[in-house]
Each structure stands twice: as C-alpha cells, then as structure tokens.
Amino acid sequence: MRAMISLLIDMMRISWPWKLWLGILILVNMILPLAYIRSIEGQATLVSLFTGFVIMTLIHRKKGYVRLLGAGHVFWIVLVPWLFLRIIAQSGTGIFNSWLIGVIAVNSLSLVIDASDVWRYMRGERAPLMPLRP
Secondary structure, eight states: OHHHHHHHHHHTTSOHHHHHHHHHHHIIIIIGGGGGTTSHHHHHHHHHHHHHHHHHHHHHHHHOSOGGGGGGGTTHHHHHHHHHHHHHHHOOOSHHHHHHHHHHHHHHHHHHHHHHHHHHHHTTOOSOSSOOOO
C-alpha cells in the first residue's frame, strides 16, 4: 500500500501540463467508467486501469519515476481495439458511445506517448524524471 501511495505522491509532483493530462486519463478511465459499471466496457476499462496501476506501482517501487512507467498501460493495447469493435458492433449513438470514443482517443494518444517513453528507457534514458523523495 505504501508503494501505491508513493507513486500517487510522485504523480502529483509532475509539471502542470502533465497534471492536466493525468486528470484527463483519470476522468476517462476511472471516473466516467463508474457511470457504466454494469457494462462490460466500463468494467474492462476499470480493470485495465487498475491492473496497469499495479504494474506501475511495482516499477516505481524498484526504479522510481522513470520512463518505463508507461509500460503499465500495456493492457490498453488490447482494450482500445476491442472498444473500437464494440462501437462498430453496437452502431449506437449517445453519451455511452461518446465516452467509448473518448477512451479510444485518449488511450491511443497515451499509448503513443508511452511507447516513446518505454523506447527511450530501453535506449538508455533511465534516470528518474524527478528527484527521489527522502
């Protein structure tokens, strides 16, 4: 539990534009899915977020706030195309579909950023992105 809190504290230490991005990720992947918790899409979105957060916590505990944290979003590689197929299969409209499109758009952009960060980490940029806390 301490490791999760430590990661959350470091997440709050990031610069303003990234805090805004983090807020959007939380809104789309954690808060809004609660409105659709009875749907398989809402459940899958929440499970992928929380499972990814566990991975990120483990990485953070071992390495600090490094670019490799983006690997925690690995489940979105499956979630995003699956949600796209769900939209096509339902061919619906409305707020639910708007939320699904939002998840797809936001998570797709996040995956591009994550892939870049993980690639940079693998290529040698392994220094923590913020100073370690005492």
